[in-house]
Amino acid sequence: MRVRVGPAAATTTLAALLATTAAAGPAQAAGHGEGAGRAAADTFFTRGDYVHFSGTAPGRINAHGWWTKNSGPATMAKVTIWLQGGTGWRTLDKGVKTVPPGGGSNKRAVANWGCTNFVAKNDFRSVVDVDIVGYPDGASKLVTKTQTLYCGI
Numbered sequence: 001m002r003v004r005v006g007p008a009a010a011t012t013t014l015a016a017l018l019a020t021t022a023a024a025g026p027a028q029a030a031g032h033g034e035g036a037g038r039a040a041a042d043t044f045f046t047r048g049d050y051v052h053f054s055g056t057a058p059g060r061i062n063a064h065g066w067w068t069k070n071s072g073p074a075t076m077a078k079v080t081i082w083l084q085g086g087t088g089w090r091t092l093d094k095g096v097k098t099v100p101p102g103g104g105s106n107k108r109a110v111a112n113w114g115c116t117n118f119v120a121k122n123d124f125r126s127v128v129d130v131d132i133v134g135y136p137d138g139a140s141k142l143v144t145k146t147q148t149l150y151c152g153i
Helices: 007-024
Strands: 043-048 060-071 077-085 090-099 109-114 121-132 147-150
Touching: 043 121, 060 077, 060 090, 060 121, 077 109
Parallel strands: none
Antiparallel strands: 043 060, 060 109, 077 090, 077 121, 090 109, 121 147
């Protein structure tokens, strides 16, 4: 999950945080991500599910990436997802889609792979990047938890 705050707002926010933490003592961050936006209220979360066997296409594994808006005027984002597996996290497929916030079948990017067999046991993960249309962006990406599946590469 990534939360994004724009550069102009970051200066104001940082000053406010420094003033608050000076009085309150040290603070801890959740560490769930970072982001970009034009105002302090522009925040969103990068989301992605674990690599899994498709429920609609037998013999295939897939993963989905999407975003949810916390606040701000942003309405669209380019979501890129990489499905990776095997030694060295080889990219097996890449999906890109510009979508509104939310998730669901029409509001997410998908990457999939056709298993060559169901005997070989391999590790898989997905990497998701969300770029809000019209706003600056950092380099961080969401990497999902590794899944071990019987799916040949």
